Amino acid sequence: MDTFLIKAAQLILAFAILVIIHEFGHFLFARLFGVRVEKFYIFFDPWTELFKWRPKKYFGFFGKTRKLKDAGAETGTDNKEAEPESASEDKESFWGNTEYGIGWLPLGGYCKISGMIDESMDTEQLKKPAQKWEFRAKPAWQRLLIMIAGVLFNFLLAIIIYAGIVYATGEKYVTFKEAKLGMEYSGEARKIGFHNGDIPLMADGKELDNPFEDRLTMVQAKTVTVLRDGKDTVNISIPEKFIFNLDQEAKSDTASVNFLAYRFPTRITQVVAGDGAAKGGIEVGDEILAIDSIPTPALTDFLRTLAGHENQTVALTVARKNGERTDTLVKHVVLSANSKMGVGLEVDPSAFYKFEEKRYGLFESIPRGIEMGTDRLVTYAKSMKMVFTKEGASSIGGFGSIGSIFPEKWDWIAFWNIAAFLSVALAFMNILPIPALDGGHVIFLLYEVIFRRKPSEKFMEYAQITGMVLLILLLVYANGMDIIRLFK
Numbered sequence: 001m002d003t004f005l006i007k008a009a010q011l012i013l014a015f016a017i018l019v020i021i022h023e024f025g026h027f028l029f030a031r032l033f034g035v036r037v038e039k040f041y042i043f044f045d046p047w048t049e050l051f052k053w054r055p056k057k058y059f060g061f062f063g064k065t066r067k068l069k070d071a072g073a074e075t076g077t078d079n080k081e082a083e084p085e086s087a088s089e090d091k092e093s094f095w096g097n098t099e100y101g102i103g104w105l106p107l108g109g110y111c112k113i114s115g116m117i118d119e120s121m122d123t124e125q126l127k128k129p130a131q132k133w134e135f136r137a138k139p140a141w142q143r144l145l146i147m148i149a150g151v152l153f154n155f156l157l158a159i160i161i162y163a164g165i166v167y168a169t170g171e172k173y174v175t176f177k178e179a180k181l182g183m184e185y186s187g188e189a190r191k192i193g194f195h196n197g198d199i200p201l202m203a204d205g206k207e208l209d210n211p212f213e214d215r216l217t218m219v220q221a222k223t224v225t226v227l228r229d230g231k232d233t234v235n236i237s238i239p240e241k242f243i244f245n246l247d248q249e250a251k252s253d254t255a256s257v258n259f260l261a262y263r264f265p266t267r268i269t270q271v272v273a274g275d276g277a278a279k280g281g282i283e284v285g286d287e288i289l290a291i292d293s294i295p296t297p298a299l300t301d302f303l304r305t306l307a308g309h310e311n312q313t314v315a316l317t318v319a320r321k322n323g324e325r326t327d328t329l330v331k332h333v334v335l336s337a338n339s340k341m342g343v344g345l346e347v348d349p350s351a352f353y354k355f356e357e358k359r360y361g362l363f364e365s366i367p368r369g370i371e372m373g374t375d376r377l378v379t380y381a382k383s384m385k386m387v388f389t390k391e392g393a394s395s396i397g398g399f400g401s402i403g404s405i406f407p408e409k410w411d412w413i414a415f416w417n418i419a420a421f422l423s424v425a426l427a428f429m430n431i432l433p434i435p436a437l438d439g440g441h442v443i444f445l446l447y448e449v450i451f452r453r454k455p456s457e458k459f460m461e462y463a464q465i466t467g468m469v470l471l472i473l474l475l476v477y478a479n480g481m482d483i484i485r486l487f488k
Contacts, residue, residue: 025153045103163369275342398479436467
């Protein structure tokens with residue numbers, strides 16, 4: 001339950017940040033061009049809201065409002081919110097003519113922009129003559145900028161986050177070539193030709209370097225070239241639907257490796273007093289070479305070989321440094337009922353291999369953030385073509401799937417990394433030319449710019465309804481697939 005709450009909290013916080021930034025992009029450009037924004041809401045508020053506030057007017061929870069002292073209260077007049085008399089009056093308050101609130105349905109958020117057909121479907125306003133402070137009264141280029149501002153701000157947010165991460169932590173990784181024992185591959189990867197110990201060299205002729213950056217490049221490639229046994233170069237063909245096989249494998253309970261992972265020796269970092277390892281003479285710093293004469297060159301080999309030895313005594317061949325000399329010893333260790341011996345193991349590959357470490361100054365982090373954001377956007381765009389396959393449709397997930405990618409323990413670096421990626425994904429999805437999304441409005445505005453005439457308001461209204469129905473159906477389908485997976 002605690003794990004669920006931590007993941008849910010991270011999902012809601014990330015979603016709220018992304019929604020605020022996206023809608024603020026629309027809000028800022030609308031106000032810069034003198035367009036009134038009637039409402040700015042985080043999450044949706046059908047029928048009621050959790051909280052709402054209007055500067056110098058009111059604030060409240062669960063639909064209950066408390067009127068603040070204003071001109072209407074002082075004079076005894078009614079409490080209706082005054083409409084701006086003119087564009088100049090509206091411009092006098094950049095923030096003051098907008099109602100800000102938090103809805104109860106965490107499926108997104110919105111800005112209600114005057115004179116625009118949007119999620120609110122407020123068509124009554126459009127029956128009246130256009131006012132100078134309305135969206136529909138502005139030039140097409142201004143309306144176009146207002147519509148793309150949300151997508152732009154999400155992409156800029158991702159760049160800022162990535163720049164902040166590399167500025168705060170730098171980058172540290174072991175290159176493929178420096179991983180002398182090669183990589184460990186999952187079952188699905190081995191099925192298509194990878195061998196444990198292979199060192200990736202190229203993907204479609206592009207040199208591979210950083211496992212964290214290049215793993216998706218490998219998955220999306222047609223051919224990956226690896227170095228096998230330190231001497232042979234082997235080309236491995238990547239099936240088109242390989243990414244879905246990996247996705248299904250990662251969701252299984254038996255998966256121990258997600259596509260690939262470093263192979264490195266088994267080194268003891270901690271020995272628990274009184275347990276089997278301590279009684280058998282194992283010391284911190286020992287490297288385990290074999291179990292009962294079965295070689296275990298890598299940690300993954302050691303763990304696989306150790307399994308199944310419950311309550312047994314095993315002979316461990318260990319390498320122990322003695323000054324400049326390394327001794328090879330055999331230690332007999334009694335295992336527990338679950339094949340444990342009471343040790344801590346080194347899991348950082350940089351403890352074994354030469355690693356690349358880069359530190360970034362403030363101004364150096366910005367171009368790196370742009371590079372990382374652009375790479376993520378290109379990679380995400382390439383992966384979207386797979387959604388239109390049968391396997392892609394079955395792998396679509398909703399909030400449960402998104403929440404599952406957050407770590408079980410709160411880690412701010414991991415949180416911001418995931419938030420940045422989701423911001424890129426949100427930017428890409430919103431620019432798709434689907435009615436009800438920003439991209440749909442952009443397409444209609446480009447039509448107006450090219451042909452110098454607007455689509456009819458009736459057409460726009462029907463297009464908005466159609467788009468909203470499609471999005472609701474997609475939302476139901478995606479979250480329904482999450483529910484189905486729970487019972488599989």
